[in-house]
Amino acid sequence: MPFSGERIYWLNDDQARPEAAPQNLPAKVDVAVVGAGYTGLTAALHLARAGRNVVVFDAVAVGHGASSRNGGMVGPGLHKLGITGLVNTYGEARAIAILGEGLRALDHLQTFLEEERIECDLTLAGRFRGARTPAHYGASARECDWLRAKIGLPSYNVPKAEQRAEIGSDFYHGGVVYVRDGGVHPRKLLLALVDKAFEAGVRILAPCAVTGLRRGLGGTEVQTDQGVLNAREVVLATNGYSDRRSAVLNCRVVPIETGACAVGPLTPEQMAELTPKARMHGETGRIFMWYRPTPDGRSFIFGGRFGAGGASLAAREAAFRRSITRVFPQLADAPLSHVWSGQIAYTADHSPHLGQVDGVWLAGGYCGSGVTRAIYFGTKLARRMLGQSDSETAFDALPFNSVPFRPFAPWGAGMLVRWHQMKDNRDLRAARG
Template sequence: METVFTADARMTSYWWERSPPETSVLDELPATADVLVVGSGYTGLHAAIVLARGGRKVLVCDAGQVGFGCSTRNGGQISTSVKPSFDSLAKAHGEAVARRIFEDGRRSLSWTEDFIRSEGIDCDFRVVGRFHVAHNSKSFETLAASIRNQPKGLEVPAHVVPRAEQRSELGSDIYHGGIILEKHASLDPGRYHAGLVRLARQAGAEIASSCKVTAITRSGDGFSVETVRGRVAARNVVLATNGYTGPLSQWHRRRIIPIGSYIVATEELPEALVDKLIPRDRVVSDTRRVLYYFRASPDRRRILFGGRVSMGETDPRKSGPLLHQEMLRLFPQLSGYRVTHSWMGYVGYTFDTLAHTGEQDGIHYAMGYCGSGVGMAGYLGMRVGQTILGKAEGRTGYGETSFPSRSYYFGKPWFLAPAVHVYRLRDRLGI
């Protein structure tokens, strides 16, 4: 039976080829820490960098290898990270809060670029722009209207690409035009994460892999943190687990929906073919509720294609052929080219499709990036660090909203399969 996989295909992240997760283990846990950070992704590492540079003794604990989670499994696309519209946010939280959230979203994008450049992180960061494409004509009109009617004072550089001009941006006729969000960017998430690990350690933070935190309890003015490798007394705790949030904190678990996002990488392609498919090196996403997102690899020799192709969670060996099939539907030119990497990672969704940060039972947190966390996770991690240091600039619009849950939800998304079914039906019917 013919397979879409190459003979040496790997069911691991393409980004791990250059930046594999660390296998080293901290020799001995410290007995005490000023701040213990749970999770070594973008959120936790940015919090650790700010805190360690602020003079705090910081310990970062991760249940798995450092870099094992979605911070090294994502597509490397950086946006302004705000999914709800301004009007819907204003209706739910008031115009002032909505404006602060949108300002934070825009600031997260520029802040990420400034941070990478000022810290000298070599991670193929590029401001390439996003081509957000419409899966039907109705969606195109909605996109075009959103550019014409941007909230005053919150405008971003963008322009409309009608379907007749789509080939100048994308080698596919499936879509119905779209918009270019000119400041969106791309990077190699594995190399970005490795750079953050280096900076955190240079600042004095200790990072413990294979050190699952099993319990957090109040103890005097701080916390007693139980791990599989021993107990640590900490003045402050940061929960930075996002899509990997488990039973450690039931309050957070009831508010985060872990959803698998699946990606494949093609084998090496002729440069001329990549130039036809994505001529301007944009990152691309579409308007489906169950969306696809794709881009060229940093060396422009592969296509990385991601999305959700199953009702429930599945194995990359099963999702890979399905993603390959959808990729060929969009790009018939890729017929005959196979897949070298197929992988998945858990993103953290929320019931209001908004990220959240704050303090619960004394534990500081930032999570719920809804698939747009490459910029926002680091930004809010940095703000959490500032908050613990007592700096006023740590306050964000994202901390001014309640963090909703739902009745009968305890961390396992039993509703995911029927929701995906309904969303796909609505995508097909254009409603």
């Protein structure tokens, strides 16, 4: 949830303009979409173009959640279980299919933006993933070789002696460059989707909270804080912002709070030192930091699980400063212009999912890699609802199960984060000597 004093970098200037004009609640629609983020808007767009009468609801505002709070990094997404975990769980053939789906999702995003002529500062400058320890470098190099051989992922290893060509830091022990990763301006992408949806005839009601769903013979009664309507079909696209009002999805994902900050403005010389090739960046580790230059090349955005939930602005800034200066000590006195938080959604199997459960269409559980996946899954979900071809994904055979002991899951996730941080600190101490 937002905290007092938060400032979101992407909402500067005209990107903060209101998107949805007030509209009356219709009595009946073909499809009600709950959640006006990337997934919901993409699904609504495709459904409306196919002739469906679609209304999109959001409890707060269009793109209030992760779609306006993420880092804007795009890529294949890979998988949180890692190669070994995937192969051990599903076998090599299915693991290859799941990982290959990430490349198809990225291809889809590129094609979609080109065909729709959406300007959102897309750049595929690649991503450098730094290895925190020598052991991490060896594991990353082996993973890089496997991905290149098995799914054709363009990537290459960078030894420590050569990493200054990628990053203005000596902190890492080498790393890997993933060539096809990149970035977008997430708010520009969101607003473009809004405009496309309006053009297709989609109605957006925001703020208008959906408070309950009641299945009937003729469809679903959608209860909102502005009245009731009947929908033939319902899409839940609330992801990390699911709650008891979207119970079918809420019981299948665990919301996890993450934070982000913008450092700058910086000089062109500073930016060139930090990232000589203007790449996206990440690192190995259980609790890791991601970072990237802003589209205008004047600031850097850092993100990760920093600062405990409910922490003050000062505590969050201090947590960011410690993590940033660990990699870039030259930024010790650089200004933090923006600090904000958001929620991502994890699943029990660390995989994203889409499909129909209890008569409701669902898509989400992107596990922190949501920009590319949300556009892809929103499209696939709409195609499936319309009975169109090319709606299949490698994730279809994976059951979208409820999270065990769901009411206690956020507490358990917080404890696991702290445990992983302790283990990461131990590894760093060992690597230093």
